[in-house]
Amino acid sequence: MAKIMEATEEEKQLLETAGRGRHGTISAFIIKAFRESNLDTVRIDVQGPITNVASTLRAYVRNHDLPYLVVQRQGKLFLTKVRKESPIKLTEEVVDEHIGSNSMGVQPT
Amino acid sequence: MNILVVTAWAYNPHELWPILTAIRKEHGTFTVLAEKPIIEEEYGKWRGKRNLPRYSVTTINDFKNDIESYDGLVITSGQRTATEKLHYDKKLLEIVKAFDDQKKPIAAICVSVPVLRFIMKGRRCTCFPSYANLLKENGAIYEDRTCVVDKNVITVPAEIWVTVMMDKFLEGVKVRAV
Numbered sequence: 001m002a003k004i005m006e007a008t009e010e011e012k013q014l015l016e017t018a019g020r021g022r023h024g025t026i027s028a029f030i031i032k033a034f035r036e037s038n039l040d041t042v043r044i045d046v047q048g049p050i051t052n053v054a055s056t057l058r059a060y061v062r063n064h065d066l067p068y069l070v071v072q073r074q075g076k077l078f079l080t081k082v083r084k085e086s087p088i089k090l091t092e093e094v095v096d097e098h099i100g101s102n103s104m105g106v107q108p109t
Numbered sequence: 110m111n112i113l114v115v116t117a118w119a120y121n122p123h124e125l126w127p128i129l130t131a132i133r134k135e136h137g138t139f140t141v142l143a144e145k146p147i148i149e150e151e152y153g154k155w156r157g158k159r160n161l162p163r164y165s166v167t168t169i170n171d172f173k174n175d176i177e178s179y180d181g182l183v184i185t186s187g188q189r190t191a192t193e194k195l196h197y198d199k200k201l202l203e204i205v206k207a208f209d210d211q212k213k214p215i216a217a218i219c220v221s222v223p224v225l226r227f228i229m230k231g232r233r234c235t236c237f238p239s240y241a242n243l244l245k246e247n248g249a250i251y252e253d254r255t256c257v258v259d260k261n262v263i264t265v266p267a268e269i270w271v272t273v274m275m276d277k278f279l280e281g282v283k284v285r286a287v
Contacts, residue, residue, distance in 0.1 A: 087147045090164040092138055095129045 026053060027060035034068070034079050041080040050077040110137035110282055113179045113204075115169070117187030117195060117221070118145040122152070123268045124185040124218055131275035135283075140179075141166040142201075144194055151188040169200050176207045181214040181282045183275075186221040186237075196223045196243075209261065214281035216263040216274050225262060233257050234264040 007015075030053075034042055046053050054077055057070045071078045088094060112132050116125055120143075132139050141148075143166050153161035182205065186192040195201055201224060208215050209228040217225050222236030223243045230248035234257050241251040256265045256273050261281065265274040 087163040087165040090141050090148070090166050092133060094164070095126075095133050098126060099130055099133060 027057050030057060030079070031060065031066065031068070041078055044077045044079060046077060050075070053077060110135055110279075110286070111179050112137055112139045112282070113142065113176075113182045113208075114139050115142045115182070115184045115195070115201060115204075115221075115224075116148060116166075117151075117185075117191040118143045118148050119151040119188035119191040120148050120185065121187045121219075121268060122150050124187070124271050127271045128183055128185055128275055131272070131279060135279055137180075137279075142169050142172055143167075144169060144191070144198065151191070169198055169204075172200070172204070174204070174207075176204065176211065176213075179208075179213070180286065181216070181278060182208045183278065184215075184217040184221040184224050186219045189220055192220040195221060196226075198224075202227060212261050212285075214261050214263065214278050214285065216265075216278040218265050218271060218274060219267055222264050222266075225264070229262070232262065233259040234262065235266045236264060237266055 030044060044050075044053065050072060054070055054072055057077075057079065060066075061068050061070060067082045069080050069082050071080060110132070114125075114128060114132075129139060129141075141164075146168050147163050147165055149163050150161050184195070184205075205215065205225055206228060215225065215228075217236075219237045220240060222234060223240050225234065226244050226247040226249060229244060231250070233250045233252050234244060235252050235254050236244060238253070244251050253266075255270050256263070256277065258277055263274055263277050263281070265271065
């Protein structure tokens with residue numbers, strides 16, 4: 001069992017200065033800076049091997065479903081925006097194209 | 110023939126496309142409603158295939174309630190949690206009730222069948238087996254069959270029977286039109 005004890009003033013002060021929750025140490029700051037920069041592609045200068053940062057960034061982008069791409073080229077690390085195609089309006093013409101093509105739109109007979 | 114199709118935003122392509130195809134083969138028109146304005150294939154979303162096309166549709170909240178201009182309602186499912194949100198969408202439940210009050214054909218498939226639970230009291234239906242209790246709690250008579258037709262409501266438990274469902278649904282729409 002655990003006991004509940006009143007926190008001292010020093011401990012309360014510690015909670016306020018420590019902040020709330022974990023923000024991570026690398027990816028969140030890079031992504032935030034990239035978002036605020038309004039640039040399409042940026043090069044990230046890293047002290048040390050870039051593979052560690054690249055894998056961390058990739059995991060962050062994937063887990064948060066962000067429209068960004070992490071690319072390594074010639075020993076350099078880049079972060080770029082993915083151009084997502086604008087959605088197509090789902091109309092009768094779109095379905096007719098599916099019927100015409102040999103795709104999942106064809107009803108099994 | 111004008112059909113209202115409701116789908117989960119993470120839709121199942123093996124259900125949605127055969128439904129829309131069947132309507133077009135009968136030269137019908139349709140309006141697709143979803144919880145969100147953009148729908149994506151559930152497989153693309155959850156298997157990391159992000160290059161699949163996304164489609165824009167009308168949201169359920171933006172639907173004008175012009176039910177008189179539609180001949181039938183088809184509800185299709187998709188990714189499970191996305192479809193479960195439809196179960197508790199108040200406006201969709203009202204739309205379903207309005208279609209049933211006017212005795213228009215209603216078809217539902219798989220996980221989307223519990224959307225009909227409030228109109229199914231004392232009526233027979235089938236659905237994806239894990240949702241059978243939800244239907245029974247609301248007075249529906251669950252049957253473990255491939256396709257159940259009770260009055261104007263057609264239900265099937267899985268995507269492989271979608272063509273059977275659409276055959277019976279479109280037959281009902283045509284009969285009603287005559």
